[in-house]
Amino acid sequence: MKDIFECFLRPKSVAVIGASTRTGPESFNILEVMKAKGCRVEIYPVNPKAGEILGFKAYPSILDISAEIDLAIIATGRQAVPDLVRQCVQKPVKGIVIVTQGFADADAEGRKMQELVIELVNGTGIRVIGPNTLGVVNNFDNFLTAFVNVPLKCSPVGLICQSGMFINGQADIFGGLGYAVDIGNAADVGFNEVLEFYGREERIEVISLHMEGIRGGRRFMDLSREIAVKKPVIVYKTGRTEEGAHAASSHSGSLAGEDHVYEAAFRQAGVVRAETFDELKDFTRTFVKFKSVPGNRVAVITFTGGGGIALLDAMDRCGLVPARLSPETTMEIKKIFPDWLEVSNPIDLWPSVMKYGYERTYLPVIRRLLDDPGVDMLVCISASHSVPDEGTAYVEKFLLEAARKRPDKPVALWNFGSSRHLMASHVEDRGPVAVYSSPERLARSLGVLYRYYHHTFGKQGSTPQIKISPAGTGLLPGGGALLGAEAMEVLGGAGIPTVRGRLAGSLEEALEAAREIGYPVAMKVVSRQIVHKTETGGIRLDIRDRDGLKEAYRSMLDEVGRKCPGAVVEGVLIQEYAAGGVELILGSKRDHEFGPVLVFGLGGIYTEILKEVSFRIAPVTGSEALEMIRETKAYEILTGARGREGADLEALLRAIVNLSHLAAGRPEISEIDINPLLAAPGGVLALDARIIL
Amino acid sequence: MKDIFECFLRPKSVAVIGASTRTGPESFNILEVMKAKGCRVEIYPVNPKAGEILGFKAYPSILDISAEIDLAIIATGRQAVPDLVRQCVQKPVKGIVIVTQGFADADAEGRKMQELVIELVNGTGIRVIGPNTLGVVNNFDNFLTAFVNVPLKCSPVGLICQSGMFINGQADIFGGLGYAVDIGNAADVGFNEVLEFYGREERIEVISLHMEGIRGGRRFMDLSREIAVKKPVIVYKTGRTEEGAHAASSHSGSLAGEDHVYEAAFRQAGVVRAETFDELKDFTRTFVKFKSVPGNRVAVITFTGGGGIALLDAMDRCGLVPARLSPETTMEIKKIFPDWLEVSNPIDLWPSVMKYGYERTYLPVIRRLLDDPGVDMLVCISASHSVPDEGTAYVEKFLLEAARKRPDKPVALWNFGSSRHLMASHVEDRGPVAVYSSPERLARSLGVLYRYYHHTFGKQGSTPQIKISPAGTGLLPGGGALLGAEAMEVLGGAGIPTVRGRLAGSLEEALEAAREIGYPVAMKVVSRQIVHKTETGGIRLDIRDRDGLKEAYRSMLDEVGRKCPGAVVEGVLIQEYAAGGVELILGSKRDHEFGPVLVFGLGGIYTEILKEVSFRIAPVTGSEALEMIRETKAYEILTGARGREGADLEALLRAIVNLSHLAAGRPEISEIDINPLLAAPGGVLALDARIIL
Secondary structure, eight states, X not given: OOSTTHHHHSOSEEEEETOOSOOSTTOOOHHHHHHHHTOOSEEEEEOTTOSEEXXXXXXXXXXXXXXXXXXXXXXXXXXXXXXXXXXXXXXXXXXXXXXXXXXXXXXXXXXXXXXXXXXXXXXXXXXXXXXXXXXXXXXXXXXEOOXXXXXXXXXXXXXXXXXXXXXXXXXXXXXXXXXXXXXXXXXXXXHHHHHHXXXXXXXXXXXXXXXXXXXXXXXXXXXXXHHHTTSOEEEEEOOOSHHHHHHHHHHTOOOOOOHHHHHHHHHHHTOEEOOSHHHHHHHHHHHHHOSOOSOSEEEEEESOHHHHHHHHHHHHTTTOEEOOOOHHHHHHHHTTSOTTOOOOSSEEOHHHHHHHHHHHHHHHHHHHHHHOTTOSEEEEEEEOSSOOOTTSXXXXXXXXXXXXXXXXXXXXXXXXXXXXXXXXXXHHXXXXXXXXXXXXXXXXXXXXXXXXXXTSSOOGGGSOOOOXXXXXXXXXXXXXXXXXXXXXXXXXXXXXXXXXXXXXXXXXXXXXXXXXXXXXXXXXXXXXXXXXXXXXXXXXXXXXXXXXXXXXXXXXXXXXXHHOTTOOOXXXXXXXXXXXXXXXXXXXXXXXXXXXXXEEEEOSTTHHHHOOEEEEESSOOHHHHHHHHHTSTHHHHHTTGGGOOOOOHHHHHHHHHHHHHHHHHOTTOOEEXXXXXXXXXXXXXXXXXXXEO | OOSTTHHHHSOSEEEEETOOSOOSTXXXXXXXXXXXXXXXXXXXXXXXXOSEETXXXXXXXXXXXXXXXXXEEEOSOGGGHHHHHHHHHHTTOSEEEEOOOOSTTSOHHHHHHHHHHHHHHTTTTOEXXXXXXXXXXXXXXXXXXXXXXXXOOEEEEEEEESSTHHHHTHHHHHSOEEEEEEOXXXXXXXXXXXXXXXXXXXXXXXXXXXXXXXXXXXXXXXXXXXXXXXXXXXXXXXXXXXXXXXXXXXHTOOOOOOHHHHHHHHHHHXXXXXXXXXXXXXXXXHHHHOSOOSOSEXXXXXXXXXXXXXXXXXXXXXXXXXXXXXXXXXXXXXXTSOTTXXXXXXXXXXXXXXXXXXXXXXXXXXXXXXXXXXXXEEEEEEEOSSOOOTTSOOHHHXXXXXXXXXXXXXXXXXXXXXXXXXXXXXXXXXXXXXXXSSHHHHHHXXXXXXXHHHTSSOOGGGSOOOOOOOXXXXXXXXXXXXXXXHHHHHHHHTTOOBOOEEEESSHHHHHHHHHHHOSSEEEEEEOTTOSOTTTTTOEEEEEOSHHHHHHHHHHHHHHHHHHOXXXXXXXXXXXXXXXXXXXEEEEEEEETTTEEEEEEEEOSTTHHHXXXXXXXXXXOOHHHHHHHHHTSTHXXXXXXXXXXXXXXXXXXXXXXXXXXXXXXXXXXXOEEEEEEEEEETTEEEEOOEEEEO
């Protein structure tokens, strides 16, 4: 490990500044924990009032220590911290963990102090974890900086979190950890740096994140995309709701951001999102257990028909299908089944168990199923009321034995009963069988496993290659908004088909424009104050001739004047009238951390209510654009609902990809709004647009 | 207990027919289990080949027993069952539990045998549970018929299930049971009878169901509605998906039915639906713990800011809000907070714990919060790495003490850590604190608790009273379908406003009809072969005069003829043309178990894709109709989206209620389809309809 993390995770010498002389319960003494855990590291307590703590000589200040110090841990009141950091810089140390709370997580003074601390280390090469952190854990090499004596368990999981609870509960939550870094307020070391480190660390096989908010969203996406191809990155993002986000800002000083933006970023980066705390637990354990899965066909062994049905329901919702058993498997199982029982999947072994007992029933069936080429995964349901002795033969033992011989096929257990927790640990500690406590949690986990290995990467070939139009380089005029024709011109230049149209400042100009474009035409009011044209009467369609235009011009301006008395009308837009097709919306909006976020969705007057929209971080590829469409009900409509002719999907993909490059390539654009974008069998056409600079 | 269930749940004498002489592991011996559990009941083994089993004298046949027998348990091969039932009838016994599998759960022969068994007991007053069942459990009086020695735990829960797994896992799943009846194939005793019994049994406080399919859906709704006012009825319905439903039919011979119909029935009957196995567990325990809740304002005590945020996110999605602390509470807590930490909810006690220790921090804060009139529930987050001795002071103990003094306010714990299971049992066994293993599960459970006590019942006053129009009594012509004007007439008679219209068999009749109705008119093709009129060109709107009608008539018949060459056109419907308004669908369809099921939703050409529909079992009340609308996005549109005038909601409610009474009151109607139903500020109007008889 030649790395900046060497000093944090495998230091040779550690100074504990603010080391307490109190020991025992409720003393929260880091030294005591290090000692209890047997960390093999040189420990130097720093405490001006103590001569010795727990057998270690104490020093008045870090500057009084003559030995080299790799890592300083500061756990004092917050007022003392800046001075202590100054001393660490002077010493110098390599890394500092600031445990102390009361910085960006607290008041204005705290935020200032945090900035000061970062200024002090700036340019020195000294790195800081925290403030407001439990620090680090390295279970591979037995080192930690925690001030509570938490049960440790080693597993190939790399954790990055913004709360000590995930380190505290590691054995229960993740089934153990390899490395953990609690980045706390992330004043210096943040998600991206640790993620990058876990990506190249061979001992880390699964990366789990607890995230309240991230800085450097783009970099996070690039890193995750690169890493997720080799090892799964799982994230439990909190601060998703308004209340949660508000609390996050005062917990770790994080900007929680908009959840749909994170959702888009995670999808594009191949990050596995855990929607719940239970999913964080389940997904982490699942990916630690299984490194591949051949497909989504599941054989279910049960002794309870009712449990099998619950499992089928759950599987169906998670993209898993019951395996069709081969004739050989069916024949084999038939031998132990009563005459009246058909062999089907789920395979209910109960009648056979009553007749032949467990061993003669389960063992051959499990083996047979794992050898069936039509079976990709095996799931077993069992009741656990005790944990058997090593010598006994029991269902879980048969599962373990068979699973060890077929490491290519995941084997999972849903167990219930009084000893289910004990049995779960018993099984998971012994081999490649994952244990879940409900059919839904099992199915969610195996479903995610299947999706990760079969759908997250390698979908390229299946979608059209989109030729990207250049976003253009001429800077747009600073500030303000481009409406109507101005906006359409920018879009047209970026390769997005726009309706032919001309801005007209008077009735005469409107008549002239209509003549040039050719009837029928549409007419739309142009005014910075009017956003919803339909509601204010600012739109007239299917105008067929000069007289119609005159009448429409008069009545439209009249209605708009009545409904929006304050609006300054800059003119009207005369456009070719395109009827039919599906109304869509397409746009982008700049996010603070992730840059331009693309939105696509079903348009029309109910857009805001139907909320059939999807998001991606721009730019997007053709396949990402296709996913965007597929995530909304617009997909079914566009591909020809109820016998209608489908729209030109390729033209739509091209428009989405081109818009994404326009948004990504022109930093002066803060928002683009095409509404509606008309999609028809012959192509797509932007009918109206707005660009905010 | 003067009841038909007396003989099943508290028999004085039991004959075990097919009693095995094998004992020990894998013998599945009912006698042995009864003996092990110390059931105080006269036991009579019936086994022609044994003289004595486990110290009980064995009899060759039940007819050889001279004593009276309350309950016979049959656990033999299936072929023997009919004869044994005959003997039970001859004896006679009061109740029979048929454990044996291979009846309606198996093949055609099994189904026939099941019918035979029911015929045999018919009219005798003898009741049957099963076949294919683990039978019953009565933990209050220590009786059970299970053939596996499952751990028992008593709690005031009444279980009805279709799989023995719920009896097997009772302690783990429900935290114990009072009564359990596994109805198995439900050949005789079914859900409704047991439910009714639990409803009047005082020892049962919470009723939990595992349901694959029900017979007598209407009766179930009536019963549940009546019972759920007094005690919660929770249901875990499986066989929800196609795969699951298929498996259910071969497991308990159940017709799983359509899930949206069950969903509607559960809602209307006030049944709490558990979407997952975990919810079945959590909800049952929650309702056992808490018998009321004053509101939805939650105070959260945490020692991990990160956990608090996760909890807020989860609460937000479940209708729970963070409590605003009173000035008194805030001042009290401020005393132990560091200067830099603002008092807010979640209340992060960690800095205070570091300074004052657990007892001086938690105890006063917990008490203070429970006395705050702005706090309805208290939730605490904690780490459990060990279970403390009785003498020790610890967070959970403080919680229990405080909770006992305020039984009116639910107190809950989310705990994690290596000993969380042990701590959960420790706490739950000691008092009124419920323990959950994740923030989401906690929030779901308390959210459901709140909804049950505040929203499931007693919403009457808030919605308009709808005057119900009589459904009419004249029987409709048998068979076939009513289209257009015929259907409209039936609807009009039932109090649903219909557009004025006349059927015309020729152009001349069409012109005459239009003259009578007055222009503008709409014209629609009438043909039994044409369902989607829009797509086939069978609809013309806004026809303004005679010439327009002539032209439209010609072109419509032309287009229909081209697009549906096989369709027999019976004529055209001429209607007044009503523009504007929101297009809805309203209809009903008869379900096998629940009768007419009402559907309401957003109409228009994308109805099938948007799937903004809701269902209820007919008839419905005004408030149920309002809920139907609210469940869809039509509600926002109808109440005036984007500044438009809202539709006449009361007229819509009246139409829904009237249609529901029409569907429920006229058994000859199998399906009604109003599409579209136009809702405008001035009222609603059925524009087209179809009634299938």
